[in-house]
Amino acid sequence: MAKDTWRLVTRGADGELVTRDFDSAEEILRTHLQVGSDDCSTDLDLRGAPVFRSLVGPMPEGRNVIRYETPEVFESLTKEWAQPKSPRRRSRKPAAEGQATAPADRVDG
Numbered sequence: 001m002a003k004d005t006w007r008l009v010t011r012g013a014d015g016e017l018v019t020r021d022f023d024s025a026e027e028i029l030r031t032h033l034q035v036g037s038d039d040c041s042t043d044l045d046l047r048g049a050p051v052f053r054s055l056v057g058p059m060p061e062g063r064n065v066i067r068y069e070t071p072e073v074f075e076s077l078t079k080e081w082a083q084p085k086s087p088r089r090r091s092r093k094p095a096a097e098g099q100a101t102a103p104a105d106r107v108d109g
Helices: 071-082
Strands: 005-011 017-022 034-037 050-052 056-061 065-069
Touching: 005 071, 050 056, 056 071, 065 071
Parallel strands: 005 065
Antiparallel strands: 005 017, 034 050, 056 065
């Protein structure tokens, strides 16, 4: 399936991520200068996609989205992604009173 959505992710004045979707790269060309085209992506659907000055990309996002980010967004999301996650803690419910559990291989004799 060909990628048919062009996504531009920037940072708004309030610090929030701003995502805008376009139907074609021509709409991004109105605000950014194309400096080349992708010729080395491992995602073959991205080969030939435009490379824009002051944007990081193209990069795949899902099945049909070509994503571009500002360098600041790319850096902050990469740092966030690279931070070690705290391990999940499993909570165990206490055994019901009067129900003792014995190992399966134990033989009472």
